[in-house]
Amino acid sequence: MSGIPLLSVRGLGKEFRERGFGSGRSVVRAVDDVSFDIHQGETLGLVGESGSGKTTIGRMIVRLEEPTSGRIELRGEDLRDLSGRRLMEFRRDVQMIFQNTQNAFNPRRSIRSVLSDPYEIHRLAAGRELEERIGELMRRVGLTPEMLDRYPQQFSGGQRQRIGIARALALQPSLVIADEPVSGLDVSVQAQVLNLFAGLRRELGLAMLFISHDLRAVYFLCERIAVMYLGRLVEIGPRRRLLENPVHPYTRALVGSIPAFQPGGGFTRTVIQGEISDSEPTATGCHFAPRCALWRELGRPERCREARPPLSPAPGGGMAACHFADVPGSQAAEFGDAAPGAHSAVGPVNLAARLPGGSG
Amino acid sequence: MTAKTMVVTTAPKAAVRRRMPLRTAIGSGLGLLVVLTVAIGPWVIGKDPYAIDIANRFAGPSAEHWLGTDELGRDVASRIASGARATALIALGAVGIATAVAIPLGLLTGFLGGWVDLVVTRVVDLFLAIPSLLVAIGVVGVFGASVTTTVLALGLSYWPFYTRLIRSAVVGIRSRAYIDAARVLGASRWRVIRTEILTGLAPLVLLQTTVLLGFAVLDEAALGFLGLGVQPPQASWGSRLAESREFILAQPELALVAGVPIVVAVFAVNLLSDALRDRLDARRIS
Ligand SMILES: Nc1ncnc2c1ncn2[C@@H]1O[C@H](COP(=O)(O)OP(=O)(O)O)[C@@H](O)[C@H]1O
Numbered sequence: 001m002s003g004i005p006l007l008s009v010r011g012l013g014k015e016f017r018e019r020g021f022g023s024g025r026s027v028v029r030a031v032d033d034v035s036f037d038i039h040q041g042e043t044l045g046l047v048g049e050s051g052s053g054k055t056t057i058g059r060m061i062v063r064l065e066e067p068t069s070g071r072i073e074l075r076g077e078d079l080r081d082l083s084g085r086r087l088m089e090f091r092r093d094v095q096m097i098f099q100n101t102q103n104a105f106n107p108r109r110s111i112r113s114v115l116s117d118p119y120e121i122h123r124l125a126a127g128r129e130l131e132e133r134i135g136e137l138m139r140r141v142g143l144t145p146e147m148l149d150r151y152p153q154q155f156s157g158g159q160r161q162r163i164g165i166a167r168a169l170a171l172q173p174s175l176v177i178a179d180e181p182v183s184g185l186d187v188s189v190q191a192q193v194l195n196l197f198a199g200l201r202r203e204l205g206l207a208m209l210f211i212s213h214d215l216r217a218v219y220f221l222c223e224r225i226a227v228m229y230l231g232r233l234v235e236i237g238p239r240r241r242l243l244e245n246p247v248h249p250y251t252r253a254l255v256g257s258i259p260a261f262q263p264g265g266g267f268t269r270t271v272i273q274g275e276i277s278d279s280e281p282t283a284t285g286c287h288f289a290p291r292c293a294l295w296r297e298l299g300r301p302e303r304c305r306e307a308r309p310p311l312s313p314a315p316g317g318g319m320a321a322c323h324f325a326d327v328p329g330s331q332a333a334e335f336g337d338a339a340p341g342a343h344s345a346v347g348p349v350n351l352a353a354r355l356p357g358g359s360g
Numbered sequence: 361m362t363a364k365t366m367v368v369t370t371a372p373k374a375a376v377r378r379r380m381p382l383r384t385a386i387g388s389g390l391g392l393l394v395v396l397t398v399a400i401g402p403w404v405i406g407k408d409p410y411a412i413d414i415a416n417r418f419a420g421p422s423a424e425h426w427l428g429t430d431e432l433g434r435d436v437a438s439r440i441a442s443g444a445r446a447t448a449l450i451a452l453g454a455v456g457i458a459t460a461v462a463i464p465l466g467l468l469t470g471f472l473g474g475w476v477d478l479v480v481t482r483v484v485d486l487f488l489a490i491p492s493l494l495v496a497i498g499v500v501g502v503f504g505a506s507v508t509t510t511v512l513a514l515g516l517s518y519w520p521f522y523t524r525l526i527r528s529a530v531v532g533i534r535s536r537a538y539i540d541a542a543r544v545l546g547a548s549r550w551r552v553i554r555t556e557i558l559t560g561l562a563p564l565v566l567l568q569t570t571v572l573l574g575f576a577v578l579d580e581a582a583l584g585f586l587g588l589g590v591q592p593p594q595a596s597w598g599s600r601l602a603e604s605r606e607f608i609l610a611q612p613e614l615a616l617v618a619g620v621p622i623v624v625a626v627f628a629v630n631l632l633s634d635a636l637r638d639r640l641d642a643r644r645i646s
């Protein structure tokens with residue numbers, strides 16, 4: 001792909017300060033120097049454990065949160081400069097789907113009223129046309145117009161998430177931020193909603209930032225995957241490369257923790273050892289070091305403590321932030337050495353079979 | 361097996377269904393009585409509440425005077441009926457003032473936050489620290505005792521806590537994801553307040569208004585009793601209480617008759633607000 005990316009994030013940072021007075025308030029660096037692009041029609045998966053800053057990134061992209069540093073551009077235009085009419089155009093262009101379906105709808109408003117919002121706010125339709133378009137939206141996400149007069153509490157979690165998708169699609173955005181849209185749902189329902197996403201993406205040519213902590217969902221849906229660890233981007237790359245030949249020790253551990261990606265399909269729990277560095281965010285050095293198996297294996301090199309590893313091109317495509325990305329540690333042997341063939345045969349194929357439509 | 365299950369599931373429902381309307385029925389019955397007294401009481405009784413008849417003072421109930429006469433020979437029934445009007449006016453006025461102040465201030469502080477929130481919240485705290493009776497005495501001291509003053513005094517003593525209540529409700533609603541969803545859709549602040557926040561506040565306001573009405577009736581009586589409320593000869597339930605106080609040993613039935621309407625009205629309001637609260641809770645849970 002070429003030309004200006006649809007979305008461009010550069011050096012994005014966000015610090016949260018505790019509320020109150022005085023200088024003794026602690027600062028949380030939720031997002032720390034994150035950069036990535038999303039192209040027209042492309043889906044980027046954003047994974048990482050809870051608290052790694054995924055939601056905060058999504059919220060900054062839809063301007064629910066103000067970045068502390070860095071820049072976000074949509075089609076080359078800085079979001080900070082938007083106001084008035086341009087801001088409303090931006091609202092039509094970028095939408096969000098929320099994780100918690102219980103909280104995402106006003107319990108006192110019917111679905112009809114909720115889905116009318118986008119059309120009323122942007123004066124796009126009224127009367128019979130509004131009625132038609134809302135009904136069409138409902139059908140599009142697999143619900144029926146007869147359900148419009150119900151209230152959010154009267155739907156199941158999966159149905160509510162479909163309504164959330166409908167609300168986000170009403171304005172025909174070109175980019176959708178989906179913040180863990182299936183993680184609150186029953187496992188049996190997750191696959192259905194993921195399929196809905198896949199279908200809509202194909203039909204509408206949507207670009208998407210798909211936030212998840214489930215690598216399998218991300219593999220199913222996304223062309224590229226970005227991995228976050230404690231506010232920093234540690235690896236980003238095409239989905240096959242990232243899952244079959246993960247470069248960063250954290251990504252390797254993540255991939256290794258998924259049964260479907262294990263050669264032979266054995267079930268191993270998370271293999272990340274060590275403590276999460278909950279103390280001060282390391283200003284210098286690699287923030288993953290306290291839990292890094294490779295670092296221990298290499299005899300705890302000083303370099304990891306002194307210099308922050310920059311994102312640099314990884315073999316096979318994409319980038320990784322590790323000083324020793326090209327060192328094939330025994331960790332790599334654990335999951336990967338004999339792997340390339342085995343991986344593509346066992347893992348992804350299994351997955352594709354389980355989640356229909358997962359090819360490409 | 362099936363029959364057994366049916367019995368088990370229907371029994372508790374029936375019990376709930378029976379208990380709710382009883383309380384609601386009593387509450388509505390008494391409430392209706394009060395409303396009728398206010399609306400058509402003086403007309404039904406057809407007596408001048410100010411007509412003095414010294415020769416006939418402290419008369420017992422009769423066909424002429426349903427509830428007897430007071431210390432000046434005035435018809436007690438018609439004084440209570442016209443007093444009901446003054447008291448209702450005061451209660452509605454006071455609650456109206458408190459609501460009119462609390463909703464905008466609560467929205468402003470709870471939704472916008474920032475320094476406006478900080479300043480208004482401090483002022484509210486300040487007012488909350490002053491006993492409401494002191495506020496009332498201050499207002500009466502400045503403007504003199506009257507219906508208007510009583511409305512003002514009660515309204516002034518209710519708004520701080522009501523504002524704080526609204527503010528905390530708004531803060532609770534503000535953190536919901538549906539507020540974010542509305543903002544992402546491009547909704548203006550005013551639209552968010554209108555469609556998302558006010559809809560959530562409506563039940564609370566409805567409930568709080570009924571509760572406050574009960575308080576206002578009681579407080580009007582208390583102010584009247586202390587001589588700080590509606591002044592005789594004008595009739596209100598509070599001033600009636602004040603008038604009968606002097607004769608409480610010789611003619612205790614006068615005080616009793618003055619007190620009963622207050623009890624009935626407050627009881628009715630409390631029953632109705634309880635029923636309302638249960639209804640709203642039930643709707644939230646289902
Ligand atoms: N509004 C906020 N105020 C203070 N801290 C916050 C706020 N939002 C998020 N954080 C903190 O920022 C970090 C990243 O949070 P989040 O973006 O929600 O991570 P994720 O979505 O990956 O779980 C966490 O440590 C979280 O506690």
Ligand code: SF4
Binds near residue numbers: 248287292323
């Ligand atoms: S830079 Fe060092 S500590 Fe950080 S991930 Fe690479 S090897 Fe581990």
Ligand SMILES: [Mg+2]
Binds near residue numbers: 056180
């Ligand atoms: Mg999150």
